[in-house]
Amino acid sequence: MGDNVVAVKITEDNTLRNSKYVKGVQYLVENGVKQIPDVYIQPPHQLVNLTKFVRSNEIPVIDLAGLNDDSRSGVLAGIKNACDRWGFFQVINHGVPVRVVEQMMDVARRFHELPTEEKMVHYSAYPSEPHRFQTIFNLEKQTVLEWRDNLEQKCYPPPEDDNWLKNPIGYRDAAMDYSREVRKLAKVLLAAMSEGLNLSSDALEKCLGDEFTQIFLINYYPPCPNPELVLGVNSHSDRGALTVLLQDEIRGLEVFNEGNWFEVKPLANAFVINVGDETEVLSNGIYKSVAHRAIRKIGDVARITIASFCNPTLEAKIGPIAELTEVNPPLYKEHHFSDMVRYVRSRYYDGKSGLDNFKLPNKS
Numbered sequence: 102m103g104d105n106v107v108a109v110k111i112t113e114d115n116t117l118r119n120s121k122y123v124k125g126v127q128y129l130v131e132n133g134v135k136q137i138p139d140v141y142i143q144p145p146h147q148l149v150n151l152t153k154f155v156r157s158n159e160i161p162v163i164d165l166a167g168l169n170d171d172s173r174s175g176v177l178a179g180i181k182n183a184c185d186r187w188g189f190f191q192v193i194n195h196g197v198p199v200r201v202v203e204q205m206m207d208v209a210r211r212f213h214e215l216p217t218e219e220k221m222v223h224y225s226a227y228p229s230e231p232h233r234f235q236t237i238f239n240l241e242k243q244t245v246l247e248w249r250d251n252l253e254q255k256c257y258p259p260p261e262d263d264n265w266l267k268n269p270i271g272y273r274d275a276a277m278d279y280s281r282e283v284r285k286l287a288k289v290l291l292a293a294m295s296e297g298l299n300l301s302s303d304a305l306e307k308c309l310g311d312e313f314t315q316i317f318l319i320n321y322y323p324p325c326p327n328p329e330l331v332l333g334v335n336s337h338s339d340r341g342a343l344t345v346l347l348q349d350e351i352r353g354l355e356v357f358n359e360g361n362w363f364e365v366k367p368l369a370n371a372f373v374i375n376v377g378d379e380t381e382v383l384s385n386g387i388y389k390s391v392a393h394r395a396i397r398k399i400g401d402v403a404r405i406t407i408a409s410f411c412n413p414t415l416e417a418k419i420g421p422i423a424e425l426t427e428v429n430p431p432l433y434k435e436h437h438f439s440d441m442v443r444y445v446r447s448r449y450y451d452g453k454s455g456l457d458n459f460k461l462p463n464k465s
């Protein structure tokens with residue numbers, strides 16, 4: 102059945118842009134949807150078996166408290182191994198105050214629980230907006246929709262006061278505090294990841310341009326009447342340098358590794374960190390940017406995550422760092438981050454990574 106979704110008639114002019122689906126999945130849920138519209142049904146090769154056991158204890162958990170004592174070299178080695186072997190790890194004792202995280206989660210939830218009309222004030226198809234509510238990643242290319250709504254907010258360089266939402270109340274302060282703390286953490290991680298490559302601690306950050314940019318996505322995955330037919334987020338890799346993800350206690354994030362999916366188990370007071378495509382390039386393939394997806398499990402509680410993307414500036418020139426090409430030849434072509442963004446936007450992410458476009462032919 103899912104194979105036929107391409108042929109589903111979406112609107113009179115058959116464009117998603119003009120369809121009712123732009124209002125999001127929470128809108129469908131509030132209107133009592135009993136059976137999901139066909140346009141949300143994944144093709145058979147993407148369908149998830151929700152009853153299958155998924156391993157969930159393997160993604161490394163790293164205690165960052167050790168960075169400040171004599172276990173530092175062990176922590177650096179742990180981060181290096183995680184970036185190389187998994188492209189993912191969780192961090193605890195990361196220094197972001199619990200209060201800041203709780204306030205952010207609170208406004209995140211209150212935003213997505215607003216009436217649809219109030220969220221739609223911020224709807225936009227244009228990625229250049231300082232913030233926008235959206236549910237469809239690529240209005241031109243996508244044929245199957247995901248069971249997720251999200252609010253995208255640019256947070257660095259810091260937007261003007263008017264470019265933070267006024268509704269829900271408290272959003273601006275919570276979002277500003279949260280982004281500032283996440284930025285501090287990202288800097289600590291980039292330094293540790295640089296040292297893990299035997300480079301100076303500022304090596305990775307320096308490659309991202311004058312000051313790396315930061316955007317967050319507040320993802321909202323409402324309960325679904327047919328969770329076995331949908332994906333919250335299709336398999337993809339993150340295009341930038343580093344992602345700092347906050348997930349609530351509802352399971353759903355899965356990471357691909359050597360032919361299997363592994364769950365990233367929700368842990369209290371932790372962040373999930375993953376390597377982005379451009380860090381794989383800079384590290385000349387030592388650190389891996391890996392495919393991950395969010396599934397919607399059976400259950401009647403919405404799942405909320407906040408993904409903070411730390412990205413190079415558009416003008417930054419990204420290529421393998423010279424010291425890392427002395428033994429192994431460069432695996433990737435040098436490019437501007439804007440080339441990566443343009444390439445990723447030109448297509449729908451369907452499990453393939455944006456990196457494929459920048460790989461150099463393997464000479465061995």
Ligand SMILES: O=C(O)CCC(=O)C(=O)O
Binds near residue numbers: 348354393
């Ligand atoms: O919500 C999640 O668990 C993952 C979200 C994600 O991968 C993304 O927004 O890029």
Ligand SMILES: [Fe+2]
Binds near residue numbers: 337338339344408
């Ligand atoms: Fe992602």
